[in-house]
Each structure stands twice: as structure tokens, then as C-alpha cells.
Amino acid sequence: xDRNIAAKFIDYQVSCKDCCMANVCLPLGLSAVELDQxxxxxxxxxxxxxxxxxxxxxxxxxxxxxxxxxSIKVYIPTEGGEEQVHRFILPGELLGFDAIEGGKHTxxxxxxxxxxxxxxxxxxxxxxxxxxxxxxHELHRLFGKEIANEHDLLQLLAKxxxxxxxxxxxxxxxxxxxxxxxxxREFNLTMSRHDISNHLGLAVETVSxxxxxxxxxxxxxxxxxxxxxxxxxxxxxLFVNVSPTTSKRRIAPANRKGNIGGSYRLRKxxxxxx
Amino acid sequence: xDRNIAAKFIDYQVSCKDCCMANVCLPLGLSAVELDQxxxxxxxxxxxxxxxxxxxxxxxxxxxxxxxxxSIKVYIPTEGGEEQVHRFILPGELLGFDAIEGGKHTxxxxxxxxxxxxxxxxxxxxxxxxxxxxxxHELHRLFGKEIANEHDLLQLLAKxxxxxxxxxxxxxxxxxxxxxxxxxREFNLTMSRHDISNHLGLAVETVSxxxxxxxxxxxxxxxxxxxxxxxxxxxxxLFVNVSPTTSKRRIAPANRKGNIGGSYRLRKxxxxxx
DNA sequence: AAGCCGCCTTGATCTGGATCAAGAAATCTG
DNA sequence: CAGATTTCTTGATCCAGATCAAGGCGGCTT
Numbered sequence: 001x002d003r004n005i006a007a008k009f010i011d012y013q014v015s016c017k018d019c020c021m022a023n024v025c026l027p028l029g030l031s032a033v034e035l036d037q038x039x040x041x042x043x044x045x046x047x048x049x050x051x052x053x054x055x056x057x058x059x060x061x062x063x064x065x066x067x068x069x070x071s072i073k074v075y076i077p078t079e080g081g082e083e084q085v086h087r088f089i090l091p092g093e094l095l096g097f098d099a100i101e102g103g104k105h106t107x108x109x110x111x112x113x114x115x116x117x118x119x120x121x122x123x124x125x126x127x128x129x130x131x132x133x134x135x136x137h138e139l140h141r142l143f144g145k146e147i148a149n150e151h152d153l154l155q156l157l158a159k160x161x162x163x164x165x166x167x168x169x170x171x172x173x174x175x176x177x178x179x180x181x182x183x184x185r186e187f188n189l190t191m192s193r194h195d196i197s198n199h200l201g202l203a204v205e206t207v208s209x210x211x212x213x214x215x216x217x218x219x220x221x222x223x224x225x226x227x228x229x230x231x232x233x234x235x236x237x238l239f240v241n242v243s244p245t246t247s248k249r250r251i252a253p254a255n256r257k258g259n260i261g262g263s264y265r266l267r268k269x270x271x272x273x274x
Numbered sequence: 275x276d277r278n279i280a281a282k283f284i285d286y287q288v289s290c291k292d293c294c295m296a297n298v299c300l301p302l303g304l305s306a307v308e309l310d311q312x313x314x315x316x317x318x319x320x321x322x323x324x325x326x327x328x329x330x331x332x333x334x335x336x337x338x339x340x341x342x343x344x345s346i347k348v349y350i351p352t353e354g355g356e357e358q359v360h361r362f363i364l365p366g367e368l369l370g371f372d373a374i375e376g377g378k379h380t381x382x383x384x385x386x387x388x389x390x391x392x393x394x395x396x397x398x399x400x401x402x403x404x405x406x407x408x409x410x411h412e413l414h415r416l417f418g419k420e421i422a423n424e425h426d427l428l429q430l431l432a433k434x435x436x437x438x439x440x441x442x443x444x445x446x447x448x449x450x451x452x453x454x455x456x457x458x459r460e461f462n463l464t465m466s467r468h469d470i471s472n473h474l475g476l477a478v479e480t481v482s483x484x485x486x487x488x489x490x491x492x493x494x495x496x497x498x499x500x501x502x503x504x505x506x507x508x509x510x511x512l513f514v515n516v517s518p519t520t521s522k523r524r525i526a527p528a529n530r531k532g533n534i535g536g537s538y539r540l541r542k543x544x545x546x547x548x
Numbered sequence: 549a550a551g552c553c554g555c556c557t558t559g560a561t562c563t564g565g566a567t568c569a570a571g572a573a574a575t576c577t578g
Numbered sequence: 579c580a581g582a583t584t585t586c587t588t589g590a591t592c593c594a595g596a597t598c599a600a601g602g603c604g605g606c607t608t
Contacts (some may be wrong), residue, residue, distance in 0.1 A: 147424065
């Protein structure tokens with residue numbers, strides 16, 4: 001019986017068809033034949049534990065990777081021990097596009113929790129592309145998606161206020177989790193406040209304060225890394241608002257002078273001084 | 275004689291081999307046969323004049339484009355008439371990757387001056403990729419490059435101070451111009467201060483002040499849109515310095531208290547109060 | 549050459565979010 | 579389970595860069 005289960009487990013591991021991420025992963029949109037071929041080149045790695053690296057900066061590029069379960073932080077170590085957290089990868093998402101041009105990874109990837117990934121050796125993938133148009137097209141689409149993602153993030157960092165950044169981060173996460181069959185309203189963050197703030201180009205303290213404020217405003221409930229989004233429409237509102245740089249409005253303009261409490265005050269408080 | 279010149283001109287227009295951008299454009303790294311085929315699918319557009327759009331947001335995706343001469347601004351119009359300037363395209367550079375996933379352009383492209391481009395109809399390009407491995411590989415490389423570019427910009431916007439942003443912008447421009455056979459030290463900006471500031475996530479006034487400061491510090495000479503970089507090593511220094519967010523140092527720390535003149539003061543001034 | 553208009557610069561002031569400084573909770577460790 | 583560490587929160591203060599407000603300088607039109 002034990003062996004049976006083990007066998008089943010291994011089988012489950014090996015087949016894309018049975019993988020619960022099949023509908024969001026690379027195999028999406030491939031024909032049965034293409035899928036069969038693709039599966040043959042997949043190199044399954046043994047599960048990684050928290051803190052273990054999938055690849056380090058400068059390592060030669062070998063594969064594109066798909067996360068099967070767990071989550072990964074992609075970051076760029078900078079001179080002076082600092083880092084820039086680039087993105088977080090959820091199950092069914094790919095990584096490793098960064099090294100295609102130069103042949104070496106330009107960033108590092110580390111597991112945030114116990115994580116398992118599928119590796120697609122890149123040279124074999126490219127070869128396969130020449131045989132199967134569908135795969136090549138799919139790969140191009142994924143490249144495009146990668147680029148579109150970066151665009152969004154750019155937009156965010158160039159123009160949005162701190163609150164819009166955090167709102168956007170949470171909504172994005174919520175969306176991606178939903179697509180993958182998880183709850184869109186309730187989830188656990190696998191990354192630290194430090195990682196989040198770094199990723200959003202903010203200070204940890206700011207993120208912490210924003211979480212507190214959002215909670216006070218009834219937008220969400222947060223207890224350490226556990227998040228429940230209570231009022232998604234209103235969170236979306238925050239996200240739409242552009243940054244102080246470009247914006248005219250934000251809050252009732254009439255209140256602005258009165259709102260001397262500073263930026264960390266609740267926005268919903270009726271400004272007594274007005 | 276006139277016809278002769280005209281004929282020569284047209285010929286020059288049509289052949290990648292004779293195009294002065296051949297060594298930085300898509301054809302780079304292709305075999306003669308591949309190049310021949312590629313040239314057959316190129317759709318040459320008539321030159322665009324300043325302000326004319328190559329594509330608008332939401333338009334269906336037809337082609338990848340290569341700029342042959344002139345320059346293009348890629349931007350995302352946002353609700354409320356604002357825009358986010360995404361990047362500037364120089365001769366020999368490609369654009370149009372943004373629409374591959376969704377089939378529609380997610381941004382708009384407008385000529386900053388008289389500009390001519392080559393269009394590679396995308397479906398024909400993909401088809402060609404199946405015949406010629408070299409082309410497919412090249413395309414992948416370009417995708418990768420596009421992604422790497424975005425990474426750099428992200429890094430910049432997430433972490434760098436205003437002065438580092440402008441320094442980086444100028445150095446990047448200088449580099450790209452050099453690669454294309456133009457002077458790396460002296461050039462004319464084809465974009466307005468507004469475009470630059472928007473691109474860098476800053477206010478116009480800040481960019482203006484920074485130009486003034488850089489000039490006072492002897493780093494460069496600027497007269498309206500004409501730029502001469504005088505001290506590139508020192509500009510590179512500025513760029514390396516990370517933003518206030520992450521950094522510890524910046525200027526002699528001892529001077530910080532003394533430097534009450536505010537951020538727009540010259541950095542080289544010996545702080546009298548120390 | 550005078551008047552207009554769209555860029556660009558410069559000065560003064562304001563503010564969102566960083567930084568500094570303490571705790572409070574979890575988590576780790578022996 | 580006490581102490582040590584790491585992670586997170588909260589408060590006070592500070593400052594880089596935004597915003598507001600005037601000009602200045604070309605270039606264009608008539």
C-alpha cells in the first residue's frame with residue numbers, strides 16, 4: 001500500500017496532464033503530441049527547502065523553470081550586500097528568462113518555503129520549438145507576458161504612491177492566486193515585510209504602517225503574514241489613484257490643508273479642523 | 275544623375291546589408307541565406323514626421339519594428355490624459371514586443387523627429403523562425419534583451435535617487451549612441467524635459483535643476499537640448515550611488531548636517547558651517 | 549519687431565515617505 | 579523555558595523632491 005501511494009505520487013509528479021498547474025503553466029495550449037514531447041525534456045528537480053537557491057547571479061543559463069508548488073523570490077544582489085527584490089513566483093509561473101540574452105543569470109532565485117520546480121533545459125526547448133510551431137508560439141507568448149509584467153511594475157514604481165503600491169501588490173497577488181485555484185481573499189504571505197517593501201521600493205516601516213492603516217479603514221485584516229481582503233473594490237480604488245507626482249485630486253482637496261496629522265493618519269477621519 | 279542618386283537611395287533603403295544599423299539590428303548574427311529571407315518580409319514604411327504615431331494603444335499587433343533613423347517615444351496613456359513615458363527608441367533598436375501576449379498594443383509609439391522604420395510582420399516572422407533556427411534564436415535573444423532592459427529600468431526607479439536617475443539616463447543614451455556609431459559625449463536630446471522627467475519618475479523642475487547642478491559641477495555642458503558630457507567617470511559615480519532609501523553614505527556624512535542649503539545646492543561647495 | 553506660445557529655468561514652500569529610535573511579538577536555540 | 583535573535587510595529591523627526599509661482603528664452607506668426 002505504501003509503495004502504491006509512493007508510485008502514485010511519483011507518477012503525479014511526472015505528468016503535466018495531472019499537474020494541477022497545467023492550465024496556467026507552459027503546457028497550456030499545446031497539442032497532446034507537443035505535450036508528450038515537452039514532458040520528455042522536463043528535468044524534475046528535488047524539492048527545495050526554504051532559503052535554498054534555484055540559481056545564483058552569474059551562473060550559466062541552463063533552463064527555464066516552472067514552479068510546481070511553493071514560492072520563489074527573484075532578486076538582484078547589489079554591491080554592498082543589499083538586494084533588490086524583483087518579483088515573487090507562484091505555482092504555475094515561469095522564471096529564468098533573464099539569462100537568455102547574456103547566457104548568464106542576471107539575478108538570483110531563492111525558495112521562500114518548501115518549493116518544487118520543473119526545469120526545461122533551454123537548448124532542448126529551443127530545439128523542440130523548431131519541430132512544434134505551437135510550442136514556439138507559446139514560448140513567444142510567455143516572453144511577451146514577461147515583458148508585459150515588467151511594464152506594469154515599471155508603471156507602478158515610476159508613478160504610484162506608497163498606498164497604491166501596496167494595494168497593487170495585494171491585488172496582483174490575489175489575482176494570481178485566484179487563477180491558480182486558491183482563495184483570492186485570504187492567503188498567507190510567504191515573504192517578509194522586508195522583501196515586500198524592497199520589492200515596492202519603500203521602507204519597511206511604511207509598509208507596516210500601511211497595513212495598519214488599511215486594517216483600520218476596514219479594507220483588510222492582517223495578522224503578521226496572514227491576510228484577508230475585506231473590501232476589494234475599495235482596495236482597487238487606491239490602486240487606480242496615481243501618485244502625488246501626477247495627480248491632482250486624492251482625498252477631498254478641500255481637506256488637504258486641514259489634514260495636518262500627516263500622511264499616516266486615517267484618510268476616513270472627518271477632518272475636525274475644516 | 276538625379277535618378278541615379280534616387281535609385282541608389284532606394285536601394286540603400288531596401289537592403290539590410292547596406293543599412294548602417296545592420297550590426298546592431300535584428301539581422302545581426304544571421305547567415306546570408308537567413309538574411310535574404312528576412313529581407314523579403316520586411317515592410318518598409320514611409321518616413322514618419324514628428325508627432326506621427328507608429329501605433330496607438332489597443333491597436334492589433336501586426337509587426338515588430340526596427341528604427342532605421344530618427345527616434346521614437348514609447349508611452350502608455352493613462353486615464354486622465356496623463357501619460358507614462360516608457361522608453362525611447364534609437365536607430366537600430368526594436369519595438370513592438372509589448373503586444374505579443376495579448377495581440378493588442380499595450381502602449382503607443384510616436385515619432386520624436388522625422389523617423390523611418392522597418393516593419394517585420396509578426397506572423398511571417400514566426401513562420402520564418404520555423405525554417406531558420408538562427409532567426410528564432412536571435413529573436414529569443416532579443417526578447418531576453420528586452421526583458422533585461424526592463425530589469426535595469428526597474429532597478430533604477432525602485433531604488434535610485436533623482437541624480438542617479440538622470441545620470442543613468444544620460445549614460446545609457448551615451449552608450450547606445452556610441453554602439454550606433456554616434457558620439458558618446460555630445461548629442462542632442464530629441465525628447466523634451468517633460469518626457470525625460472516623466473520617464474524617470476521625476477518632476478520637470480527637478481530634471482531642470484539637476485541639469486543646472488551637473489553643469490555647475492563641471493560634469494557636463496547643457497544648452498537646451500544639446501548635451502556634452504565632460505566628465506563621464508564622475509557621472510558614472512553618481513549612477514553607482516544608490517538611493518537615499520537604501521544607502522548609508524552619500525556625500526561626506528560629516529557634512530550632512532552642515533548642508534542646510536537643501537538638496538538643490540551644489541555638492542562640491544565646501545560646507546562653511548562644518 | 550512685436551506679440552504669442554510652448555518650452556525651460558529658478559525660487560519658495562510643502563509634504564510623503566525615509567530615517568532614527570524604541571519597544572513588542574514571534575521564532576530560534578540550547 | 580529563559581535568553582537571544584529576528585521580524586514587525588509604532589512614534590518622532592527629517593529631508594529629497596514635489597508643487598506652486600514667476601519669469602526668461604527661443605521660435606513662429608503676421
